[in-house]
Amino acid sequence: MSGLGQLLYMVHRKIFLIGITVFVWSVIGALSWAHPHVFIVQRLNVVFDDKGLAGIKVRWKFDDMFASMIAEDHDVNRNGKFEANEIQTVKEKAFSFISEHSYFTFIKIDNAPFKVKFIRDFKAILKSKKLVYEFLIPCHVTATNQVKKVTVASYDPSYYTAIYFTQKKPVSLTTADRFDVKTALKEDPDTKIYFDMIHPWTLFMEFRQKL
Amino acid sequence: MLLLVVLLGLLGAWIGPAWSHNPFTSKPETQHKAPEPLFKSPVFVKIILWQHQLKQKMSELIRIARSEGSVKPLIVLIGLAFLYGVIHAAGPGHGKVVAMSYVLSHRATILGGMLFGLCFALIHALSGVVGVLGLRYIIQRSVSETLASVTTTTQIISFGLIALLGLGILLKHGYAFLLTPASSKETQSQEASRKGVLAWAVAVGLVPCPAVVMVMLFCLSMDAMILGLLLAACISMGMATTISLVVITIIMGKAGILNAVSKNYSIRVEGIIGVFSGGAISIFGTLFLLSTINSVLY
Numbered sequence: 327m328s329g330l331g332q333l334l335y336m337v338h339r340k341i342f343l344i345g346i347t348v349f350v351w352s353v354i355g356a357l358s359w360a361h362p363h364v365f366i367v368q369r370l371n372v373v374f375d376d377k378g379l380a381g382i383k384v385r386w387k388f389d390d391m392f393a394s395m396i397a398e399d400h401d402v403n404r405n406g407k408f409e410a411n412e413i414q415t416v417k418e419k420a421f422s423f424i425s426e427h428s429y430f431t432f433i434k435i436d437n438a439p440f441k442v443k444f445i446r447d448f449k450a451i452l453k454s455k456k457l458v459y460e461f462l463i464p465c466h467v468t469a470t471n472q473v474k475k476v477t478v479a480s481y482d483p484s485y486y487t488a489i490y491f492t493q494k495k496p497v498s499l500t501t502a503d504r505f506d507v508k509t510a511l512k513e514d515p516d517t518k519i520y521f522d523m524i525h526p527w528t529l530f531m532e533f534r535q536k537l
Numbered sequence: 538m539l540l541l542v543v544l545l546g547l548l549g550a551w552i553g554p555a556w557s558h559n560p561f562t563s564k565p566e567t568q569h570k571a572p573e574p575l576f577k578s579p580v581f582v583k584i585i586l587w588q589h590q591l592k593q594k595m596s597e598l599i600r601i602a603r604s605e606g607s608v609k610p611l612i613v614l615i616g617l618a619f620l621y622g623v624i625h626a627a628g629p630g631h632g633k634v635v636a637m638s639y640v641l642s643h644r645a646t647i648l649g650g651m652l653f654g655l656c657f658a659l660i661h662a663l664s665g666v667v668g669v670l671g672l673r674y675i676i677q678r679s680v681s682e683t684l685a686s687v688t689t690t691t692q693i694i695s696f697g698l699i700a701l702l703g704l705g706i707l708l709k710h711g712y713a714f715l716l717t718p719a720s721s722k723e724t725q726s727q728e729a730s731r732k733g734v735l736a737w738a739v740a741v742g743l744v745p746c747p748a749v750v751m752v753m754l755f756c757l758s759m760d761a762m763i764l765g766l767l768l769a770a771c772i773s774m775g776m777a778t779t780i781s782l783v784v785i786t787i788i789m790g791k792a793g794i795l796n797a798v799s800k801n802y803s804i805r806v807e808g809i810i811g812v813f814s815g816g817a818i819s820i821f822g823t824l825f826l827l828s829t830i831n832s833v834l835y
Contacts, residue, residue, distance in 0.1 A: 363747065364559065365589045365592065365593075389592055389596070390592075390593065390597075391592060391596060391751040391754070391755045392561075392751075394751075394754050394757075394758040395751065395754050398673070419562060420561050420562050421561060423560060423561060423562065423563060427560065455758060486559060487560065487561075488589065
């Protein structure tokens, strides 16, 4: 082999090896994705009053391992359920921190963001070692003859937590008799999280006064 | 040189989330920062679901094993715990960066790499087990809150050790590369591979393993401590498998590259790789140490 040929052979071999190494690391890196760490199965109850939308009741059922951690720390009397004082502690030490992230609930009213600043009626329920959080997000939207569009996306922006809708009755309505309400659950193509890879599951709702 | 730049760039992506904290139980300033994956794919969504299903299946089987006392779910559980360890250790953090640096900066054998993986996984799991049992039976304090502060403390020690070890590699290879006669360089590199495996494993594995903590807590809630210890051991073996796989891949990749160049040139290349790896790990260790201290102070 000529000197030039040998040089080209060496260069090609190096490029090949570099390519292989980068490829292997890319594959391992891609497969290495071990997030999130906490899993929630969610149910939403849309609450109406005389004027229109009054709020969203959120029900989160946690994975068993996270549940056992919260029970270990906050079921002080070890009776397998939370009493009022324990619920208060759970709220302070294992819930309120997410207020910084809109309680993982991102609402839009007619495409305009509605910031969730506070919640009401927080409950932490521990039963048969399963953990459920329930809370109400007040969100008042007066119904008119025109269709109002509300979307409710549930996600943890840090993606430490994954939130799914339950398969059975994921969304229900309360006192909605006066209104025409349409709901649909789907991934929101306009919202992207975790480096634009995930479209969170979102409730799309339209409602108006019954004619 | 191009390979070094690419490898060091890839190293960065593996370090990030070592101090991940739960957003439910941590103050916003210390909360989790999601690591950016090397490339993006919808396959990830499937992997999340599998991970969720695996975790739920494990907790179901633990319940069955506890209530029925039968062996059958135990066998499946052991397999799942091992698999969980494999997947968990494949996540960002978990000493892969240090493992890579160890291999890049030493002339490590495959056996040495596997030993590193095993030592690291055992220490990482043991730290979680000791933490949970200590908090529950000795200190009797809140696990979720204390775990965050324990994790921060062990991270400060861990990052400090990593920075020091990285500095050691940098100085050693820098000295050998610049000041030692060419004839004695090879011997020094071979000697280095047999030293310090345990020191590296301790430096990286010191932070309690969150997967082991979760499984231990769940088993304790079922009054099944022995089962928890058994599963922690299985998770540990799974993590050891992943880390060893990473190390072996790097050893083979490095050997392939060094074989592609002449012997004299390969010693120089190895020296440069050692200097870069030591420098990178020292810088990463220092940066993460400062970042952790900063989150404690402010």
